[in-house]
Amino acid sequence: xxxxxxxxxxxxxxxxxxxxxxxxxxxxxxxxxxxxxxxxxxxxxxxxxxxxxxxxxxxxxxxxxxxxxxxxxxxxxxxxxxxxxxxxxxxxxxxxxxxxxxxxxxxxxxxxxxxxxxxxxxxxxxxxxxxxxxxxxxxxxxxxxxxxxxxxxxxxxxxxxxxxxxxxxxxxxxxxxxxxxxxxxxxxxxxxxxxxxxxxxxxxxxxxxxxxxxxxxxxxxxxxxxxxxxxxxxxxxxxxxxxxxxxxxxxxxxxxxxxxxxxxxxxxxxxxxxxxxxxxxxxxxxxxxxxxxxxxxxxxxxxxxxxxxxxxxxxxxxxxxxxxxxxxxxxxxxxxxxxxxxxxxxxxxxxxxxxxxxxxxxxxxxxxxxxxxxxx
Numbered sequence: 001x002x003x004x005x006x007x008x009x010x011x012x013x014x015x016x017x018x019x020x021x022x023x024x025x026x027x028x029x030x031x032x033x034x035x036x037x038x039x040x041x042x043x044x045x046x047x048x049x050x051x052x053x054x055x056x057x058x059x060x061x062x063x064x065x066x067x068x069x070x071x072x073x074x075x076x077x078x079x080x081x082x083x084x085x086x087x088x089x090x091x092x093x094x095x096x097x098x099x100x101x102x103x104x105x106x107x108x109x110x111x112x113x114x115x116x117x118x119x120x121x122x123x124x125x126x127x128x129x130x131x132x133x134x135x136x137x138x139x140x141x142x143x144x145x146x147x148x149x150x151x152x153x154x155x156x157x158x159x160x161x162x163x164x165x166x167x168x169x170x171x172x173x174x175x176x177x178x179x180x181x182x183x184x185x186x187x188x189x190x191x192x193x194x195x196x197x198x199x200x201x202x203x204x205x206x207x208x209x210x211x212x213x214x215x216x217x218x219x220x221x222x223x224x225x226x227x228x229x230x231x232x233x234x235x236x237x238x239x240x241x242x243x244x245x246x247x248x249x250x251x252x253x254x255x256x257x258x259x260x261x262x263x264x265x266x267x268x269x270x271x272x273x274x275x276x277x278x279x280x281x282x283x284x285x286x287x288x289x290x291x292x293x294x295x296x297x298x299x300x301x302x303x304x305x306x307x308x309x310x311x312x313x314x315x316x317x318x319x320x321x322x323x324x325x326x327x328x329x330x331x332x333x334x335x336x337x338x339x340x341x342x343x344x345x346x347x348x349x350x351x352x353x354x355x356x357x358x359x360x361x362x363x364x365x366x367x368x369x370x371x372x373x374x375x376x
Contacts, residue, residue, distance in 0.1 A: 002058040006102050008110075009053040013062070017053055017087075018042050020062045024089035034087070039197040041069060041086075041376065046197060053087075054106040056099040064090040064099035068107040069376050070114065072189040074182075076297055078290040083111040085121035086376035104131050108280070117283040117290075120375075128278050132340050136348040137276025137368035138255055142264035145248035149238040152267055161232075161239035163207040166218060168196055173208045177218045180226045181373075185256055186294070188374030202372050209236060222372035223252050230259045234267055254369045256298045275350050276369045281343075284308070285316040288347065289327035291366035296323050304360030309334035310343040320360065 009017060018034050021042075025032040034042045041049055049067070056064035067087040073080045085107060090099055108131065111119050121128060125135060166177060178195050181187055190198050199206040204222035208215065217227035219240060227233060237249060248269070253261050265271065281287050295301065301320045307330075309315035315334045319326045336358065338346065346357070352364035 004063070004097075004099070004102075005057045006099075006106060007055055007057060008106075009050040009055050011048055011050050013050055013053070013055065014048070016062055017050070017055075017065065020065060020091075021087050021089055024091060027092055037203055038086075038201055038376065040194060040201050041067075043197050047194070052083075052110070054103045054110070056094075056103060058094070062091075063094040063097075064103060066100065066103040066107050067376075068111055068119070070116070071374065073186065073370065073374070074189060075186050075290050075294045078293060080117045080287065080290050081115055083107070083114070083116040083119045084376040085119060085123075088121075088123070112282060117281070117286045119280040119282065120277050122277050125278065129341065131280065132344075133278040133280045134341055134344050134348075135275040135277070135350075136279040136344060136365075138350060138365055139274050139276050139369045140253040140255065140261060141250060141272050141274055142253065142261075142268040143248055143250045143270040144237055144264065144268050146241055148267055148269050149234070149241065153234055153238050156235060156238075158235040158239035158242070160212050161216075161235055162210045162213075163219065163240060163243050164210070166196070166199060166206040166208050170208075173215065176215050177206070177208065177226075180217065180228070181224075184226060185297070186254060186370070188370065190373070198373050201375070204372065207240075220371075220373060223250075224371040224373050225251065230263065233260065233263050237267075252369075252371070255367045256294060258298055273350065277375075279344065279348065279368065281340075281347075284310050284313070284343065284347075285327045285329060288316070288318060288366065289325060291348075291368055292318065292320070292327070292363060293325045295362075295367055296320070296325055299362055301325070301362045302360040304363070306336070306359060307332045307334045308343060309337045311338075311340055318363075320363070 021034045022032050052069055053065060053067045055062050068083040068085050071082040071084050073082055166173060178192055181190060199220055202222045204220050206218060206220045209217040209219060219225045301323055303321050305319045307315050307317045314329045315332060316327055317330045317332050348366045350365060357364045
């Protein structure tokens with residue numbers, strides 16, 4: 001086997017990184033153009049992405065790659081620092097040489113050095129279990145079709161609701177959508193200068209919604225809808241399906257979107273609860289404090305006190321009193337001493353939504369989700 005250099009990319013690697021990703025994914029799937037697929041990461045005007053790409057090089061050429069994109073998630077008045085793994089790729093002629101093990105370790109070590117609280121990725125479950133990732137988070141899925149709307153809204157006209165593409169030329173519309181996206185209880189930080197690329201991530205289109213000509217929200221075809229008035233949602237869906245020529249639309253909701261859930265649960269044809277993505281928690285106290293505090297904003301939590309120890313890390317104590325959450329490392333004897341995967345599964349497994357958990361009522365599962373605009 002040729003000598004391999006494992007290294008962090010530099011700005012001079014940008015063009016080869018995109019070419020390599022296009023080649024590997026086009027070989028494995030359909031043709032890919034990462035500048036168009038993921039413009040917020042790889043467009044020509046995207047910020048430099050080299051220092052969060054980890055490369056395996058042989059004779060100066062990339063043979064394998066892992067990226068870990070930094071992401072700040074705002075959750076009410078708290079923040080989580082995240083690293084999103086993506087563009088995991090190995091040259092077809094270099095598979096089986098162990099490159100991914102080296103590169104994943106580099107990415108995870110870098111995430112710890114950056115102070116990330118958790119890491120996220122999408123991929124085969126058991127493969128990434130080896131690195132401490134597990135399917136986590138909660139996402140509610142609702143499918144609404146034209147028949148639902150024809151019956152539920154049979155006497156309601158939606159022609160006064162219109163859609164137009166979000167374009168950089170209309171600065172007032174971009175400013176409106178940018179401000180509206182930052183009013184969501186949970187959202188990634190979206191710099192204004194990067195906003196157009198963010199809203200067109202994953203080949204998405206983004207449309208400005210107007211009601212009687214007035215700005216009322218936006219719809220991103222990758223699954224994000226933001227409205228100034230949530231009660232507009234049924235008519236917005238009716239108008240959008242007619243505009244797009246679609247028979248149905250599936251919306252993903254976070255548990256804190258209670259008003260939207262209430263609307264869709266009475267309107268939809270089908271619904272189910274699923275997980276978000278695979279997650280690896282790096283900072284358990286901060287993640288528990290942030291997500292449990294978020295949960296206390298939309299449901300009542302039982303009072304309680306539980307101390308958890310994860311492997312050889314210091315134990316941390318979770319307290320809830322009068323729906324106020326506190327998490328701190330107090331050195332108390334743990335009620336639960338768990339492995340890393342066991343702790344993640346106890347805290348964030350979807351089964352805790354329907355099965356009796358070991359925590360006080362309402363605490364689990366901890367909620368975590370994000371929209372496609374905020375993913376890799």
